[in-house]
Amino acid sequence: MHKRVAIAFTGPSNSGKTTLVEKIAKILIEERKVAIIKNDPKDKAQFDVEGKDSHKFSQTGAEVVITSPTRTTYFSQREKTLDEIVSMIHDFDILLVEGLKTLPLPRIAIFRNTIDESYFECSEAIAIDESIDQSQYTIPENIDILDLNNTTQIIAWINLHAQDI
Numbered sequence: 001m002h003k004r005v006a007i008a009f010t011g012p013s014n015s016g017k018t019t020l021v022e023k024i025a026k027i028l029i030e031e032r033k034v035a036i037i038k039n040d041p042k043d044k045a046q047f048d049v050e051g052k053d054s055h056k057f058s059q060t061g062a063e064v065v066i067t068s069p070t071r072t073t074y075f076s077q078r079e080k081t082l083d084e085i086v087s088m089i090h091d092f093d094i095l096l097v098e099g100l101k102t103l104p105l106p107r108i109a110i111f112r113n114t115i116d117e118s119y120f121e122c123s124e125a126i127a128i129d130e131s132i133d134q135s136q137y138t139i140p141e142n143i144d145i146l147d148l149n150n151t152t153q154i155i156a157w158i159n160l161h162a163q164d165i
Contacts, residue, residue, distance in 0.1 A: 032092075
């Protein structure tokens with residue numbers, strides 16, 4: 001069994017979480033198997049197009065698996081724990097989790113323009129850009145400060161802090 005690690009990203013709406021996860025995944029995937037979990041707290045995500053078979057199946061409330069020569073898509077109607085999701089995905093080296101603040105994973109909080117200090121208690125690092133004036137905030141000493149636009153620096157932090165799962 002090879003080593004699998006996970007890291008989480010959090011932050012307010014429109015802070016750049018998805019953009020950062022996407023950038024990091026594109027770099028990491030060159031050398032590792034990457035899995036991504038995104039939490040959708042408001043149930044906004046649309047997984048299929050109305051009228052298509054897979055949408056009709058998923059509307060039944062059943063657990064639906066769609067397979068094709070190039071992909072397998074799993075539509076679940078039930079909330080899953082991290083352990084359940086990990087056992088489903090199974091084959092990865094690094095898991096990037098967007099959201100899910102309650103999970104006990106090392107976490108990078110992402111901010112632009114303003115910092116919401118309530119994220120400090122669940123984060124080990126923050127990633128910010130030049131829109132943040134650090135002098136306006138009291139950032140706890142135990143929180144690392146990363147450059148939101150420096151993926152090399154962020155990946156180095158991930159490599160040091162990602163948690164075995």
